[in-house]
Amino acid sequence: MFDQLFPNVFRPMPKQVDLDTSGLSPDNIPQHIAIIMDGNGRWAKAQGKVRTFGHKAGAETLKTIVRAADSLGVKIITAYAFSTENWKRPVTEIHFIMELLSHYLTNEIQDFNDNNVQVRFMGSREGLPPVIREKMDHAIEVTRDNTGLILNLAINYGGRAEILHAVQSLARRVQDGNLAAEDIDTAVFEDSLYSRGLPDPDLLIRTGGDQRISNFLLWQIAYAEMWTTHVYWPDFTPAMLLEAIASFQKRERRFGGLVQK
Numbered sequence: 728m729f730d731q732l733f734p735n736v737f738r739p740m741p742k743q744v745d746l747d748t749s750g751l752s753p754d755n756i757p758q759h760i761a762i763i764m765d766g767n768g769r770w771a772k773a774q775g776k777v778r779t780f781g782h783k784a785g786a787e788t789l790k791t792i793v794r795a796a797d798s799l800g801v802k803i804i805t806a807y808a809f810s811t812e813n814w815k816r817p818v819t820e821i822h823f824i825m826e827l828l829s830h831y832l833t834n835e836i837q838d839f840n841d842n843n844v845q846v847r848f849m850g851s852r853e854g855l856p857p858v859i860r861e862k863m864d865h866a867i868e869v870t871r872d873n874t875g876l877i878l879n880l881a882i883n884y885g886g887r888a889e890i891l892h893a894v895q896s897l898a899r900r901v902q903d904g905n906l907a908a909e910d911i912d913t914a915v916f917e918d919s920l921y922s923r924g925l926p927d928p929d930l931l932i933r934t935g936g937d938q939r940i941s942n943f944l945l946w947q948i949a950y951a952e953m954w955t956t957h958v959y960w961p962d963f964t965p966a967m968l969l970e971a972i973a974s975f976q977k978r979e980r981r982f983g984g985l986v987q988k
């Protein structure tokens with residue numbers, strides 16, 4: 728279905744992203760940016776096209792933004808590609824997103840490799856088609872040694888499900904006598920999350936006009952700065968990323984404490 732609808736492959740990541748970074752402070756670039764890529768369906772509808780057209784365009788945008796983020800010095804992008812709630816969508820749309828993902832993981836890996844991007848995933852493998860799981864493993868394997876930006880794709884991901892999954896695995900360890908309940912601290916808990924080993928996001932970007940979290944990274948965004956825009960994800964540009972980072976740099980992050988004067 729994917730090839731019939733969209734025979735053309737994705738554009739390669741831009742070699743260079745021209746941005747005026749003169750207003751940015753290079754020593755305060757958010758290390759980790761999380762993105763809720765919303766508005767694909769509305770973007771397509773506004774052009775009289777089917778919703779899936781918007782997802783294809785959204786996947787293109789993600790590549791451009793990964794390239795731009797890398798050139799700005801961002802280390803990690805966590806992008807919400809498919810939530811545990813997205814299974815409620817019409818089966819044709821779910822199939823399309825899975826095919827899009829399958830295509831992305833097969834055909835775009837070379838492009839990620841050429842750009843030194845390391846691909847990771849967060850979310851439950853249960854319920855995902857076996858072919859997707861295999862391609863995810865392959866993408867991890869092939870890009871494992873890349874030292875550039877980490878693209879962490881949240882697929883079949885839900886924040887509550889992630890926390891429950893962590894609680895269950897810790898409870899099992901306690902039950903088996905391998906962990907004392909009082910030893911469960913922040914570090915031990917975080918080690919049981921899908922985001923194990925990654926720092927928390929500094930900045931959370933949401934496109935598409937809504938001002939909500941939608942079950943994304945509930946634990947990890949405790950102190951993330953939020954930046955939202957009405958722009959639909961396929962129209963999101965590197966210049967808008969720069970704008971979000973500039974806004975981040977103006978914020979005073981106190982993490983619950985007081986500012987040192």
Ligand code: FPP
Binds near residue numbers: 765769786824
């Ligand atoms: C939200 O737009 C987007 C999704 C549920 C899917 C996100 C998927 C992509 C951007 C494609 C990325 C895919 C890969 C392969 C990495 P929406 O459908 O909720 O839009 P709407 O709010 O306008 O209905």
